[in-house]
Amino acid sequence: MKIKLINARSFYRRRILIMMMKTYLFLFCTTIFGFTIEKSFSQEKITIKVEEIVSVDDVFNIIQDQTKYRFLYPQNLFANAPKVQLKKGVIQISDLLSESLSNIDIEYELSPNNRILIRQQKPLRVSTIIQKQHKVSGTVTDDMGEPLPGASIIEKGTKNGVTSDFNGHFTLNVSDENAILVVSYLGFVTKEIYVNGEKNVLVSLKGDVASLDEVVLVGYGTQKKEKLTGAISSVNSKKLTVSPVASTSNALAGRLPGLISKQSSGQPGADAASLSIRGFGNALVIVDGIESSFNNIDANQIASLSILKDGAASIYGARAGNGVILVTTKRGQIQKPTITLTSSKTYQGVTKMLKPVNAGQKVELSREGHFNSGGTEQNAPYTLEAMNKYYDGTNPLFPNTDWYSVLMRDWAPQQQHNLSVRGGSDKIKYYGFLGFLDQESMIKKNGGNYERFNLQSNIDAQITDELAMQLDIASTFEDRDYPARGMGVGGYMWQDYWTTDPMYHSEFPDKTKIPFADGAGTGGLHITSNSDISGYNKTQDKNFRGTLALTYKIKAVEGLSLKAFGNYNQNFVNNKVFTKPVKLWSWDPESDIYTQVGSYGGNASLSQSSANNRTVTTQLSANYKNTINDTHEISAMVLLETIDFKAENLFASRDRFLTSSIDYLFAGSPVGMGNYGGGSEMGRQSVVSRLNYAYKDKYMLEAITRADASAKFSKNQRWGYFPSFSLGWLVSEENFMEGFKALDKLKLRFSYGESGNDAVASFQYLTGYSFNQVYLIGNGVQKGLMSSGLANEFLTWEEIAVRNAAIDYSFFDEKIYGSLDVFYRTRSGIPGTRLASLPSTFGADLPQENLNELSDRGFEFSVGNRGEIAELKYDLNANISWSRAKWEKIDEPEYTDPDQERINKKNGNWIDLEYGYKTNGLFTSQEQIDNLNYDADTQGNSTLKPGDIIYLDTNEDGVVDWKDKVEIGQGARPHWMTGFDLNLQYKNFELSALFQGAFAYNTNVTLGAGTTTSFYNRWTEENNNSNAIVPRIGSTAANPSGLNDFNYKSASYLRLKSVSLGYSLPEKLLNSINISDAQCYVAATNLLTFSRLNKYDVDPEAPNTGWYYPQQRTISLGVKFSL
Template identity: 45%
Template sequence: MKNMLDTSKFFNKTLESTKRRVVLVLMLLFTIVYAGQANAQSKKVTIVTSGMTIIDVMHEIERQTGYMFVYNNKDINLNKVVKIDVANISVASVLETIFKSTDITYQMNGNNILLMTSAQKEQLQDAAKKGQDTHRQIVGTVKDKNGEPIIGASIKVKGSRGQGTMTDADGIFKLNVPDNSTIEVSYIGFITQETKVGNRKSFNIVLQEDKKILDEVVVVGYGNQRRVNIAGSVASVKGDDLIKSPVSTVSNALSGKMPGLVTLQSSGLPGSDNATLKIRGFDAPLVLIDGSEGDISTVDANEIESISILKDASASIYGARAGNGVILITTKRGVKGKPTLTLNTSFTWQGITDMPKMASSGQMAQVRREGHLQSGQPESTAPYTEEEIRKYYEGTDPQYPNTDWYGLLIRDWAPQQQHNLSIRGGSDNIKFYGFLGYLKQETLFKRSDAFYRRYNIRGSIDAKITEDLSASMDFSLVVGERNYTTRNMNENLWGDFWNTSPMYPDRFPDPTKIPYAEGGGTGGAHITTDRNLSGYNDTRSQETRFIGELKYNFPFLKGLQAKTRLDYLQTYATQKIFQKPVPFWKYDYGANRYTNSGSFGSSANLGYVLPNNRRMIYQTSLEYKNVFKKIHDINALILFEATDYFNTRILANRSNFLTSAIDEMLAGSTEGMTNGASTTEMGRMSWVGRFNYTLMNRYILDATFRADASAKFPKESRWGYFPSISLAWRINEEAFMKKFENLDALKLRLSYGASGNDNVGNFAYLAGYDIMGAKDGGSYIFGSQRQMGIWPKGLANPDLTWEKLKIYNVGVDASFWKGLLYGSLDVFYRKRTGIPGTRLVTLPSTFGATLPEENLNSTSTRGFELTVASSGQWADLRWDVNANISWARSKWIYYEEPDYTDPDQRRINRKTGQWTDRRFGYVADGLFTSQDEIDNLPYNQDQRNNTTLRPGDVRFRDINGDKVIDWKDEVEIGKGTIPTWFAGFNPTLHYKDFDLSLSFQGAFGFDVVASLGGNTREYFESRWTPENNDRNALIPRVGGTSDNSHISTYWLVSGDYVRWKSFTLGYTLKHEILKKANIQSIHFFFSGSNIYTWSKLKKYGLDPEGPSGRGGLYYPQQRDLSIGATVIF
């Protein structure tokens, strides 16, 4: 039976052309007056029932005759109960009987029966009579976004009674229309589009898919399901939505896109953005790429078909590693149709979002002098005189320079380029997909010549060998190059930069001499950022993956399929770290004398790290899918999985090179050389079962069970068992809900799931020894030979086993006015037990070993997620708007800790029963602004009767009133560094051939330590001074008491922010000239990311996603601006 508004029961764009022509004929029957009763007399049925709904009678007619009903369930009520008792009676007679006393009429053509109301029939008759009673004829084509013709699309004149037509097999229509009219173009599963006729005679109309009407298929654990039949909490996003703006990492593209997913990017370093992904505030989730664990940072967003996030019991099918949720990434595959070649190319300029500015040499000298004097030291020993400070400000005397290290070392925009080419197509018997991707990101440092480069290659073939046997093969290759400096570019290098003083020149008269500029002991960032000068840290990595799969459909039992799969992954890398010695100098311009001030490294040093990892997964499964009597939808799966891991790692190092011109091991000294290697093996074995049952497309049961065995645990506790059950009720399918005409869908969901976590060291249950060398202090010289020794690792715990997690979820999904408004709400609770910890017991000093970890601690997490969205169209304007917000927070149920007897110790330090992200510190009442205020202070703040306090120091509050400021005055002053609230807002607009996509991200409920270095301009301009006697100055007096640095509300700042995450403005060009070059379309775009951030941290020059308390000592987040094009051939 075909429901005209349920496209899973009707047709979709992948139907064969012959079927599409049949549908065309069916739809055209609505525009003519046709009486085809004769065929109804040729087939007879037997139906005996004392009470059956009309729709059930229609099911029975379809079963006995092969007829197909076509109708619109919004116009026709088929829930009326009828009584019928007929034997060998014509179908027409049965239809006359069941439709008696109703407003339903029918028309027949071949094996198809069309249902309509009497009013609709009259309208069609009127339209047929009027025929050509219009002013002029228009012609046009209707296609989808891929350029495929849409057959049977409805074109009618807006406001007319039945005046319309439909597209033919090539998507072409002709229609007589009045002048100045508007036509409405509609098709099932697509958004209705209105177009003004004006003076135009021809039209090329592209319909956009209505994501809320299409019966979307969503990837879930070991398979996929129709979204309407999902009982768990599953969020998904299409790959096309991820690449509206060019992104170098998928994690960055996911920001704000899905409820419950927290994405934070703590670094902007190319190839290593330190992205944090959390589902519902849990720890790192399991990431599966095409069914197996993978690294999300190696995937090109352009090769992704979809991403699903399993957040509740739906994740339990992955058992041991699914306790923190699962991210399922599905890459693109071949589809039936002519080959389509797609070229994407973009050029991006990356700049800094927020970062403190470097102080000038005069400002830095002034701060250092203030610090000296305000700490009580004499003028005679001050590091700079007033005259010297004046000279630094002027910057004209070469002995007192004011070097702009930012301008010399940092560029405002670093280039990035990204290009990829894909081909996709296939036939009934074979489908193919190929992808080539290239990405290159350069760093912000001008002299570093550092970059990240990645090549992505992917290919897949799906072949139908026989009617029952099919095979698929997947191959992927990811090659990465990280050309970094020898110093860590994310942390150490920025420390060097901020410690490089502008009071030193960038060059000397003798160009062979490298100036000293502090740099935290390295000599300066002009040395450490220059790979040619100080060395490099280069990594070449390669990830090769092959997947082979066979499927066999048993011919003797419909719906039974056997599948076997082999997944092989090999990764290896070569990391080469070469550090060159760089002597640095000082120069006295007056005496024309150079003085050596040290060296960055004493000699050349070379190190190699060679990791090599292999993973092999074997799966075999048996799956059964079938629908009985059109109301019992069953899907059952049993699967066996075995995983084997084998990893090796080799390290080698030599120093004391005779020359740094040769960066190979043979040039280094054997004296003091080191080497090492390690090998690890691990394995898992699993049995998986799933049973999904849907009754009457209304009541849904989804049950899973997984048994996991991990080699990390002893045989007695190796197996973990993880069941789940999810229930759903599609309330809108009930007869009593039909009166709510504006309600498209309403579904209630309940779920419970258990999962585990084996995130402990390998074989921690076994006692063992570490082999110790000379550097480890574990060797001994016997005679003239040094012998290595062994050292006990500590006690083992033979009872160590899985963490256990249980999650409960209640959710509701709803849609109104044909997708104009839709959304979902989920509320959840998770309990996590058996978290490893070390028991606190007092042992004698002679015990000689450390206690092992045990499954001791436990936490609970609760939260909710809300999504509200809208899709629609008005004239030529289409929109798709999505807003989501989520909250999650965890408590310690039990934490192994001392039995605190002091009430203040218990209040501050006790974790059991408390939120896990509490932060304690002092409450600050601003800064002291006068000595009188200090003299009249009613309590002892510095525990020296306030003799060390001066105006400009932080004033703390005496919380407990004991007249002394000490640790007992600490209270809860804030939360941790991970947001508890997360929100996203993603509007997309289309107007004719233009499109605009925006994305906003918000994070709330977290705090950061807003510290600034004394060499920043913000520090200088915001510090307290006698002239800037501001109680709320951002920086207390320079050289103040050490108590100023206590963690307090003075330093703790709300990290809440709203970020304009991205925008894309595009234009799609489709022209006859392009077709002559076999080009379907060209989409041009201009886009940006991390556009602007609203945050309290902006005045500090800090990005809210940066690491807390680092004060800019990290690679800053990037603002991107891109131009590019997508060409479809």
């Protein structure tokens, strides 16, 4: 709880940024051991029970009523003193007295027998200079434009001051027109205003970082954090911009307990992290009230971000079964127009990446494999002399090409520039944003890039006292330009990366001749990675969003308002893939003769597609909020929502272009051309209601109901009904807790919520037909129809239920704070197709049914410590979470073999168990193989040699086969997530660092002669190491197929996700150049990673393949100016 004092100087300030774990332990211990168990005056507290404005005399009476202290002072001493605004909660006596007396010439002294002496300070002997006074009037608001009653406005360097009235207005006579006003309010950052001859000023105070999370996003609105009863986590928007990121999802990892983040690619324009709340699956993302993505929104546009993890998500019904991420963009404020410019330059480099061998290494490995297989020098594929020449690489007849160096540059640039304007009055508030991002590829030669423009305008207008309007317009324009071969996860360009031969040249002296390099039939990586040579894959994505909302307050009923909301969301996507033919050449260095040996691509070809998606969302709602007798706080909402979706797409292709200079369809041959189009429509209707009740701010209740109708189901199965409720108990406000002086807050929460899922194919209750069947009738080809299978009119909603119990706590004036949540979720009626209980023959495809059940469980814990030591301010916090899912019921066959049941059965088991073979390193001698007491290769161990993998006979039946499979891993999704955020501020410097970790998951690392790391860490006769990470080259051992723990490794990691050091220019300097705010910073991401996979040159977030664009580490320089 906070106490708001009219004369309060804000003792909170902006949070700051980081040091190290040692620093955290030092500061934490300093805070803990700085407290004593004595009930000294400086630490005694009282409880403010009613929020009111009182006199200083009343403050003394409140203290006397609750303590043993008595005040002694002259009568009428405070007759002209400013009033004090009290807010319900707990406050230390010393803080209350200091704030009440801070702006008047009064001092106090604690004397024996618990008497407090109050007296006027002795005046200083100064010369009196008569000056002409200057009258200043103004209004003090928060950053959302709401007035702040009781704000302190003081002429700097004097005791001359006033407080703002209930409307935030004030009038003050200052010594001259160049005076400086110091404006402060509890929970907000103190601000200095230079009068500069102005007679009217607007002052907008920003919430202090320590209290910015007091109001958080909830479904269809906001709520004070102290009133929350559900599992909702939020992140300060400032933390999203600590380091420049192209995709906002990459700024969330490690910051929110329960949020699982995994970034599988660093490709420009496709580097977004997959986000899962508690491991449930892809979360619903709501941006400014509509379903959307926030990865194409600039992080600087975001005002607040919350995640709904339990029954609180039920308010979004069918779409919210996996949780909800709520995002709101910035809006106008009551203030003078403020123009803000941010600009950054970023350099991107690779974290970890497997690299192909060069020519010398390839020859050495080839010879080694030959000898390991019993070959001799006489029939070796390469001579020792040839190997040395390839290693040397100076003889053009023996080229030694490092294809990694040909492909990748060390650093790729990225630039980001934003311009925003913000301001307004009590009648109209506005916010405008223009952003530009240019992210280049790591590929050295014409390897593509990503560009994005963001435009936004948010306007709030108070048309009459009762009617308010919100008008938002936003657009995003994205351009992705990649090589035609494909550079995403699994893209064929990465196949070329591994198959292009290092024994070929990457270029010739004659640059017009393209070398053949035998890359999977493509001619080589130097061709397919260069869009100027081989062609391009370009995508343009244009998105337009428009929102109009009207809110009308009903005068006749206090607290009642009606709202109409409409949003139009249009998305256009155009894709164009153009491949060019390339002539391939060989070169004879001795005769300097070039010979064409083939070509890549045949004739030029073009495929072009377009998609047009439109979503219309409308909402009509009634909202009520009122407080009765300062005891009963009631709020309620009823909302009707409709969502209509329509999509259309077209595709066309032609090849046999006469020239690759024209990349339009008309230039291609009509022979063999292709074209088709399609479309789909979908709709949803919903009825939502919510009731919130709080009694004396101690007992809280929230009840939500939602009904959704989905056109995917038949008429009788179309509606789903999803209720939820949550309870909160602020235990720390109970009388029996008064003895726990160190405890500020202890709140218990419990929630239960239901939601649904309709993520199934549409219209399965109808018998459909496929038009793609082709039949040969006589000598002709005839298109025909084919039944798509049986219909199921009983298919309906999957039902999801979440239970959550939690504790929120804070100690020592909120210097220590945190929460603990535990949850259990069930999913029933999961659609599936029968595998068991089937007849031996069946003449149609089976439909989906609501067959299966799944459960999730887990917990989240967070703890933080904030405070000040001299001029150093700190805020350090950590979070950790665990979650895992289990099959409760799934349709599967009856197993008769106990080993088949152990390995394959899903019912009652974790969903991500991985079974495979146990190993014990590598054989180091033939004697070790001969003494093996079981058959490891099913051939009497005759194929085994030193350097081969040792497979274990786990069931001890004398042979290694599928029955020896045991649990060796936990799947590809982390079960444990952690984050450690450190923030420090010293004077004008800010330091921030975020450590993020993921644990208890696996990845399959298959290494061989194709990587530099494996080349240096393989088994050889000289390096007869049982723990070498690569077996002997050329092994022909008859090893069992399937996963094994030699390759299936733990991918757990701890990463320095981001670090930033910033400096804010002094206000005195800024005022001299008419700039209100200016900062510069240096930032970095993914600088350090601690992982067992480092020795393999594999990033722990990499997919189970080497065919992907690597994750990036970045270094950024940036500036920010506000006028």
